[in-house]
Amino acid sequence: MITLQNIEKVYRTSSIETLALNNINLNIRKGEFVSIMGPSGCGKSTLLNIMGLLDEPSKGTVELDGERIGQYRDKELARIRNRKIGFIFQSFHLINDLTVLDNVEIPLLYRSANGKPRQSYAKDALEKVGLSNRVKHFPKQLSGGQKQRVAIARAIVGNPEIILADEPTGNLDSGMGNEIMNILQTLNNDGTTIVMVTHDEAMAKRTHRLVRLFDGTQVL
Amino acid sequence: MLTNYIKIAWKVLLRHPFYTFITLFGISLTLTVLMVLTSFLDHLFGTHYPETRRDRSLYIQFLTQTDSSRTFQNKGPMSFKFLTDYAKSLKTAERVTILTFLNSSNAYVGSQKIKLSTKYTDADFWRVMEFEFLEGKPYNEQNIANSDHVAVITDDLERQYFGSETEPVVGKDIEIENIHYRVIGVVRGSPVTRIYSYADVYFPYTAPKSNYQNGGMRGGYVAVVLAKDRSDFPQIQEEFQSKIDRIPLPTVENGFKFSVLEVKSEPYLEGFVGTILDGNKGLKTIFFGIIAFIMLMLMGLPAINLVNVNVSRIMERASEIGIRKAFGAPVKTLLWQFIVENIFITFIGGAIALLFTLIIIHFINTSGWIAYADLTINLTVFAVSILVCLVFGLLSGVVPAFRMSKLNIAEALKS
Numbered sequence: 001m002i003t004l005q006n007i008e009k010v011y012r013t014s015s016i017e018t019l020a021l022n023n024i025n026l027n028i029r030k031g032e033f034v035s036i037m038g039p040s041g042c043g044k045s046t047l048l049n050i051m052g053l054l055d056e057p058s059k060g061t062v063e064l065d066g067e068r069i070g071q072y073r074d075k076e077l078a079r080i081r082n083r084k085i086g087f088i089f090q091s092f093h094l095i096n097d098l099t100v101l102d103n104v105e106i107p108l109l110y111r112s113a114n115g116k117p118r119q120s121y122a123k124d125a126l127e128k129v130g131l132s133n134r135v136k137h138f139p140k141q142l143s144g145g146q147k148q149r150v151a152i153a154r155a156i157v158g159n160p161e162i163i164l165a166d167e168p169t170g171n172l173d174s175g176m177g178n179e180i181m182n183i184l185q186t187l188n189n190d191g192t193t194i195v196m197v198t199h200d201e202a203m204a205k206r207t208h209r210l211v212r213l214f215d216g217t218q219v220l
Numbered sequence: 221m222l223t224n225y226i227k228i229a230w231k232v233l234l235r236h237p238f239y240t241f242i243t244l245f246g247i248s249l250t251l252t253v254l255m256v257l258t259s260f261l262d263h264l265f266g267t268h269y270p271e272t273r274r275d276r277s278l279y280i281q282f283l284t285q286t287d288s289s290r291t292f293q294n295k296g297p298m299s300f301k302f303l304t305d306y307a308k309s310l311k312t313a314e315r316v317t318i319l320t321f322l323n324s325s326n327a328y329v330g331s332q333k334i335k336l337s338t339k340y341t342d343a344d345f346w347r348v349m350e351f352e353f354l355e356g357k358p359y360n361e362q363n364i365a366n367s368d369h370v371a372v373i374t375d376d377l378e379r380q381y382f383g384s385e386t387e388p389v390v391g392k393d394i395e396i397e398n399i400h401y402r403v404i405g406v407v408r409g410s411p412v413t414r415i416y417s418y419a420d421v422y423f424p425y426t427a428p429k430s431n432y433q434n435g436g437m438r439g440g441y442v443a444v445v446l447a448k449d450r451s452d453f454p455q456i457q458e459e460f461q462s463k464i465d466r467i468p469l470p471t472v473e474n475g476f477k478f479s480v481l482e483v484k485s486e487p488y489l490e491g492f493v494g495t496i497l498d499g500n501k502g503l504k505t506i507f508f509g510i511i512a513f514i515m516l517m518l519m520g521l522p523a524i525n526l527v528n529v530n531v532s533r534i535m536e537r538a539s540e541i542g543i544r545k546a547f548g549a550p551v552k553t554l555l556w557q558f559i560v561e562n563i564f565i566t567f568i569g570g571a572i573a574l575l576f577t578l579i580i581i582h583f584i585n586t587s588g589w590i591a592y593a594d595l596t597i598n599l600t601v602f603a604v605s606i607l608v609c610l611v612f613g614l615l616s617g618v619v620p621a622f623r624m625s626k627l628n629i630a631e632a633l634k635s
C-alpha cells in the first residue's frame with residue numbers, strides 16, 4: 001500500500017540543519033494497522049507527513065498503491081490526497097468558523113459531487129462517529145473528544161483507503177482516547193489501512209505492528 | 221463550481237465581519253468618490269440639456285490682442301459685429317449663434333427685488349441649443365428685425381415673477397430694469413454651470429441695452445459654432461483661422477495699437493481648460509497629468525489598503541489553507557477561491573457605491589445647490605470603476621493567495 005525507500009528529510013534554516021529522518025525503509029500493507037512511537041522530536045510527524053504527501057522527502061522515494069509519487073505535480077498530489085488518504089491530527093485542525101457539517105464536507109468539495117449527496121455523505125460519516133446530533137454546531141461548542149470525532153468523520157467521509165493519524169488521542173483523556181481508538185479499530189476491521197503515531201503503549205498494543213523511531217532512525 | 225465558490229466566499233465574508241467591513245468600506249468609498257466626481261465632471265463637460273449638441277460645437281469665447289512690445293494685453297469677449305463678420309459667415313459650419321455671456325439685471329415683484337441673469341442672443345440660439353419650451357415659442361428673425369421687446373423666461377422666473385404656475389404667461393408683461401417686455405416663451409431652465417445656455421431671461425440682441433451696435437472688435441458677445449459632425453472641426457477651425465489671419469494688423473482698440481491678434485474656436489473642454497490655464501500647452505499637460513494622478517491616487521490608495529487587508533487575512537487563514545490542501549484542494553482551486561472572493565466583495569462594494577452615488581447625486585440635484593442640476597451616473601464610468609476595482613481585487617487576492625498556496629502544507633498546519 002505505502003512503500004518508503006531510503007527516506008531522508010533534512011530541515012534547513014538559516015543557522016541550523018536538522019536531520020529529521022535518516023534512511024527510513026518502510027512498507028505498509030493493505031489493511032494493516034501500524035503504530036509509530038518514539039520520543040518527542042524524533043521525526044514521527046515528519047514521517048507521517050511524507051507518507052501523506054503533505055511534505056516531500058529530501059531523498060528517497062514514496063510509492064502509494066504502486067504509484068511512484070516523486071514527479072507528481074500539485075494537481076495529481078491533490079487528487080491522491082483527496083481520494084486515498086484521510087488525515088487525523090493531534091490538534092484536530094477543524095476550521096473554526098465552519099459548522100461541523102461544513103467541516104466534514106471539505107474533502108468532498110474537491111470532488112465533482114453535487115451539494116445534496118455531499119451533505120448526506122457527511123451526515124453518514126458523522127453518524128459513524130456518533131455525532132449526528134451536532135451537525136449545526138461550531139467546533140468551539142464541542143469537547144476535545146467530540147472535535148476529534150468530527151475530524152475522524154472528515155477523514156473518512158470520502159472513503160479513503162488509508163487513514164494517517166498523528167497522535168489522535170494526544171490531547172484527550174484516556175476515556176475519550178479509548179473511544180477514538182475504538183472507532184479507528186472499527187474502521188480498520190472494515191478494511192481501512194491505518195498508520196497512527198502515538199505516545200501510548202496501550203494504544204500501540206492494540207495495533208498490528210509497531211514502528212519505533214529514535215532521532216530520525218527506525219529502531220524497530 | 222462557481223456557485224460553490226460564491227457560497228464559500230459569502231460564508232467567508234460573514235465569518236470575518238470586521239475585515240469585510242474594512243474592505244467594503246474602502247471599495248465603496250473609492251467607487252463612490254470616483255463616480256460622484258466623474259458624474260460631476262460629466263455634468264460640467266458632457267453633452268446635456270439644453271446644450272445637447274455640445275459634442276459637435278466649437279466655442280469662440282475670447283479675443284486676445286497684444287501690443288508689439290508684448291507688455292499690454294487686451295482679452296475678452298467680442299463685439300457683435302466682429303462675430304458677424306468672422307464667425308457667422310463660416311461656410312463649413314452648419315449653424316452659428318451669437319450670444320452674450322451673462323448680464324445681471326433686476327426685476328421687482330411688488331417691492332421685492334429679483335436678481336436676474338439675462339442673455340442677449342440671435343434667433344439661431346434656439347436652433348443651436350435645444351431648449352424645451354413649456355409654453356410659447358422662441359423669438360425669430362422677424363422679432364429681431366422689428367426690435368420687438370420680447371423675452372423668453374425660465375420656469376423658475378415664471379414662478380417667482382408671476383406666482384401662479386397654472387395660468388399661461390405668454391403675452392403677459394414683464395418689467396426688467398424699467399423696460400417692459402412681452403413674454404413670448406417659457407423654457408425649462410439650464411443649469412448655472414452651463415454658461416452658454418444659462419440665464420433667467422433671454423432677449424433678442426436688438427432689445428435695449430444689448431450694445432450690439434458697438435464698433436471695434438471687443439464687446440460682450442461670444443459665438444457657438446455648430447458643426448454637422450465632429451469630423452468637420454478641423455475644417456471649420458481652419459476656415460475661421462484663415463479669416464482671422466486676413467484681418468489687417470495692427471488693430472486699434474480704444475486708442476491702443478495691437479500687433480498680435482488671437483481668437484480660437486475650440487471644443488468646450490479645451491476652451492474651458494484653456495481659459496483656466498491661459499492657453500499654455502505645457503500647463504495643459506500638467507493639468508491633465510495632475511487630474512490623472514489624483515484619479516490614480518483615489519483608486520490606488522484603497523487598492524493598497526485592499527492588498528494589505530487581504531494579505532493579513534490570508535496569513536490568518538494559513539492553517540485553513542493547509543487543511544484544505546491536506547484534504548485534496550488543488551492550488552488552482554484555492555487560487556480561484558480567493559479570486560472569486562475578491563471579485564465577489566468588489567461587486568458588493570460596487571453595488572453599495574452605486575447606491576451611495578445615487579443618493580449623493582439625488583441630494584445634489586434636489587438641494588438647489590446648483591439650479592437645474594441634472595447629475596447622472598455615467599454607466600461607462602461605472603463600468604470602468606468596477607473594472608479597475610476588479611483588477612485591484614484580483615491583484616490583491618492573487619498575490620497573497622499565490623504566496624499561501626506555495627506554502628508547504630505541513631508548515632501551514634503548524635501555524
Ligand SMILES: Nc1ncnc2c1ncn2[C@@H]1O[C@H](COP(=O)(O)OP(=O)(O)O)[C@@H](O)[C@H]1O
Nearest residue numbers: 011012018020039040041042043044045046047
Ligand atoms: N519546519 C521545520 N523546520 C525545521 N525543523 C523542523 C521542522 N519541522 C520539524 N522540525 C524538526 O524535525 C525534527 C522532527 O520533528 P517532528 O517530526 O515534528 O517530531 P515528532 O513528531 O516526532 O515530535 C524535530 O527536531 C523538529 O524540531
Ligand SMILES: [Mg+2]
Nearest residue numbers: 044045046166
Ligand atoms: Mg509530532
